[in-house]
Amino acid sequence: MTAAVDSVRTLSLREIGPAERGTRPEEVVIALSPAFGDPFTKTIVDVPHAEVIRQLLAGIEEQGGVARTIKVYRTADLAAIAHYGAKLSGSGIAVGILARGTTVLHQRDLARLSNLELFPQAPLLDAEVFRMIGSNAAQYAQGRSPRPVPTRNDQMARPRWQAKAALLHLKEFECIDHARAAVEVEPVITRVD
Amino acid sequence: MGEPVRVVVGVDVGNSTTEACLAEVAGDRADRVDRLASSLTPTTGVKGTPANTAGAVTAVRRALEAAGRPSAVPDTVLLNEATPVISGLAMETISETIITESTMIGHNPDTPGGEGIGVGTTVALAELGGQDGPVVVVVGAGADFDDVAERVNRAVADGVDVTAAVLHGDDAVLVVNRLTRRIPVVDEVSAVDRVPLGMLAAVEVAAPGRTIRTLSDSYGLASTFDLDSDQTRQVSPVARALAGNRSAVVVRTPAGDVTDRRIPVGTLTVTGSGRSLDVGVDEGAEAIMEAIRRVAPLTDVHGEAGTHVGGMLAAVRDTMTDVTGQPSSEIAIRDVLAVDTLVPTTVQGGLAGEVARENAVALAAMVRTSRSRMQAVADEIAAQLGCEVLIGGVEGEVAVRGALTTPGTAVPIAIVDMGGGSTDAALLDRDGRVSAVHVAGAGELVTKLVDSELGLEDRDAAESVKRHPLAKVESFFHVRHEDGTVQFFDAPLPPHVFARVVTVTPEGLVPVPVRTTLEAVRTVRREAKRRVFVVNTLRALAQVAPQGSLRLLGSVVLLGGSALDFEIPAMVADALAPHGVVCGIGNVHGTEGPRNAVAAGLVDVHAGLAEPVGAP
């Protein structure tokens, strides 16, 4: 499926094979939720998924890091997705992300419900924040000590976005496929202008 | 057997804490003192003022409660003759770097791209294409890294000689990774729109872990820009300012300049021994301390009116006026400690938020007065507790008596009490004479130095660095302490400390908000303590030592809260060792540690166990 018409880039996820444990000690795993990229194409505030991935990868690359991307089908629980990614990550660091944009930085030794940095308010995440998240993930993976991405807060996000978030959450849950194991994917970003 | 037993409480009102020692004293001969309990509570108000009453009463009550006699009324409360000591702190930046006409960008972005040096004419990205000579591309805000790379690649393919680039965003690595030709790229230049276009510019990026070699050298600049000897002399400040950077941009403009100047921040007039000397604060700590030595003993200090230094000294005087009711003209500043420091400061005229470590001087000043209002405190305590209250000896003198109960000590004995605002020393010599001194500068100054040198701008964080040892969290299950030992944990550490330099506090690990290494933080902390506590200990002891010679001191006992610090006692002991001085932490009556020396000393003096000293 391609991105919406107002997007300048589209994302397709080319399946490479089963998701396996990585060996490179500095790698970051980006773990995507069942509906990320397909069937959904943008976050709750219309940031295209192509841009989300491109900025995460750019943040990792800018810090000299390397990334692998996996897609998870058996759960739509963000903590579980990210923790699963962290277990597969050579460095133990993973970025977990839901289709609606909610993101978490996880580490394999942490309890599932804990995290390194959590970005629970998807409506406040834009391209710039995703770049910083990628950059921090790479720095954690290299054993450096980045400044946490400044968290934003908006008390009025509740009346505006709470119900849409619930709706997207339900849709994401519908995409869960218990029979399908996680796969490693190559994000292919194409410009359409 | 039939001797009357009296309940006596010694109370020591200190700058920050009030301590009490509760004892039963038997008989007139007073050959038996039974110490029952001690207590510690924050001092209320400025030491030596009636506001101390509340804290003193609390301390007495606490001691009574601790002894299991909450409703007992003591027979006698003994108060120390607390001299008010007020201290003030100021910090003045005395150098600054100014860039005019955007000639230089010398900041250190985390991740510049490429390597080497590129020289060419500055051209905006939108204008790129068709240029003849070598060009340096200037990219403004909002440009996407893919677009930038594509555009540069196209220009290079069309034959434009692109030699380097300067970017607004944090995209250098991303752009370089996408270029067909490898060029040096400097990024995170926040005011990139002020880079002059159409001028000759040079961009240099060093390999990771290295620093630039060409633009940070006067002759390197001369070769790059083809300068004659006069011009080379003019650009030498540019080279100096860029030294130590991993990346830099220099643009040659007709009037561009970088200057490094001293900021006049006022003069101090120090008075003593019948003469006065003026010293400029911008001359640095060494010059100030030298001036003070030359007029010793110091009788007063004034700061130039209308300067920060003048304001600070006036404020200290005003506080003392409020406290004692003495007119400000009668209040003299009795000591000053000046310390050189470096403060990270944003360069004026810079284009990328460049930061230079500028010189600064930190000053601690201290006022004391002979006019104590302890009688008022004594009267109020007597009214509230319904008992007799006596004012005892001067604290330095009594403290020596208390310190002398530390097992293994003997006369002559000196004490050092390092507090928050001042460092106090006293000596008891073989003839039973006591001399005491207060000098300016203690814990608060250390906190301030740590705060500014680490660029924390967070007093709480600085305080934590000062008080606690450091560690680096290396994984969720282990930390490496600053002494190199590794500690493992069974349960994972909290995520907010992961990969961070932390202080090890009784509350757990607390992250230090810096990006430097543990070693750098440790060096700053120890240097700050050395420049204040060690320097002051030596300075104060020299003032009480016979003939000013530390060798004649014999033994030194450290008292007060700072004596409980994890490293200060060792640092002080190391500094005193070359003078043949035995230095150790007080252990009053063998049980109280460095606390309670004055309170216990008051009781002992009162009971006649010790001869009152310094009494008329």
Place this chain on the structure above:
Amino acid sequence: MTSDVTELTPADYPLSINRPELLHTPTGKALADITMAAVVSGEVTNEDLRVTPDTLVMQGRIAESMGRRQLGENCRRAAEMTAIPDEEVLAMYNALRPNASSAEKLEEIAARLEGTYSATTCAALVREAAQVYAARNLLAEED
């Protein structure tokens, strides 16, 4: 427990005003003994500021007289729990969380409630939970 006040009615509420003579502290003081003077002198301690099982039973009876059967039962369980130390109450609560305890563990708690604290109503609640947890797969995995 209390047996002489079976006939409490809504008119007895609030007990602190209408029936203070029925109230006492765990150390046997009357409500009127809790005065500022007694606090200051140290006669009244924290131990005095707790509710007794008798009082809880009385409040439960009043609730039941208003038709609030379940609130009455809660008061009865609470009366039994007054004897259990704070930490143990919290530990028992944690053991009742889903997937936290095996059937054996829950039975152990029920037995302790019954045996050590004579807390039969509480024990019944725990046993009931154990049954439901078994049926709904909410017992801890056996090690």
Place this chain on the structure above:
Amino acid sequence: MTAVEPRSEASVRASKRTEVLENRPVNLDGFVEEWPEKGLVAMESDFDPQPSVRVEDGRIVELDGRTREQFDFMDTFIADHAIDVDTTEAAMATESVEIARMLVDPRTPRAEIVALGRGLTPAKILDVVKLMNVVEIMMGIQKTRSRRTPANQAHSTSAKDNPIQVAADAAEGAVRGFAELETTLGVVRYAPLVAIGLQVGGQVGRGGVLTQCALEEATELDLGMRGITAYAETISIYGTESVFVDGDDTPWSKAFLASAYASRGIKMRFTSGTGSEVQMGNAEGRSMLYLEIRCILMAKGAGVQGLQNGSISCIGVPGAVPGGIRAVAAENLVASWMDLECASGNDQSFSHSAMRRTSRLLPQMLPGTDFVCSGYSAVPNKDNMFAGSNLDTEDYDDWNTIQRDMQVDGGLRHVREDVILQVRNKAARALQAVFAELDLPAITDEEVEAATYADSSDDYPDRDVLADLEGARSVMERGVTGLDLVKVLERTGFGDVAENYLQVLRQRVSGDLLQTAAIFTGDFVPLAAINDANDYAGPGTGYRLSGERWEELKKLRHVTSAENPEEEVV
């Protein structure tokens, strides 16, 4: 796919009027289409079960279409604890429309409809309230709320966890009329100091105010047992088994916890609300209100005296679907009807539109509830650590005016500036004395001055946070109790505050606050749904705003004097 289309882009020319409307705050709110299959629906869904009940051998064996073997743990708990087995078959046989009319009809006494309610299943209760429009729901609340006198509850928190701010705002809140004050933290370790600030400040404002600090269960209970707080509220329950388990609890663990609180003499209520299950993605295809009715019956079955409901932190979900705010009013009705104390929401940021905020409030404010807001922000919303409330300090004068316009008692009153300054100052000074006596980091005179005149946390000098946290730790370590605070207050010359505080602690011995909807009057008379039971029976009965209280509520900040129109009434 539904509802993920971007907002209409201005690609075609729009009218000026459309522009005006586009810019109205209400269009910043989010609205979604219903999706009943997944439970994204307020209260009218074909996927909710049909009412049914069957009793065998004194035991309910079928509930709303499921047999005992098919029960999940909510069904089991409700069948075994909440529903009256003796009356259920008869009650269930009553036509829903008949029950709905009884709820509205003033001639049916409250006792009768409450008794009938004891035998109803969740689906039957839903069936009844589905028949009622919002005015009828308000009629029902007016009759079924348990306490006769309405009251209100406040949030008193600080963005900087500043205990002095919490104390000053608690004192002002108390003097303005709140019966309960609630706080929570940004930095959890600050809890002991902030809870002390809340308690001391609350007792300065007036007598009889109860306080609580929302924390995880163990610490919340600990502070309660020490007498630093007086009640507890944040004990969350959920309407489906899977979400309940995700919250790491079961009906049995929560019932046990309810008894634990009562065993220490501490007032407690549960919390639930429409939308939480669908928000967590596990509504099991049921409507929000059906699931909330299950929560209400679970709470009743546990024997807890009351419930905070009205969607609470999930208000954005029912607020976005059709009929959602009607469903929220209906859940308050059901809680009241089930004879529980109801703290009725209105406690979370709800809308960008002032009109919508007010209309969401009226179904609770006009009929009156046990607590109209289960958290009116007594600090500016930016200081509200519960993430903002539907009403905050800016709305005080509006609230007072609405009370006066409608002649309705919403639990607050206008207070003269000098009185407010005086209680704020006294609260800060009392806390200053407490901190000094307990060797906590000193509160300066400058901070007391700031507290007297402040609006938000920005108006206070910054505290030494590390020193405060160290102090907070020592409060817990030293085992400081409410009684210690009473002694300190007495010793430092705040005898009246000490006396108020001691009265609150003293009530633990009597257990009077454990009864349904119990609060204190200003003279420490417990007022519960026993001695102040709701006796509404139509016009002219029940609570009427009259007499001294009505005179009090006639006062506003600016009212022109009739006697001398050149002056204002003071």
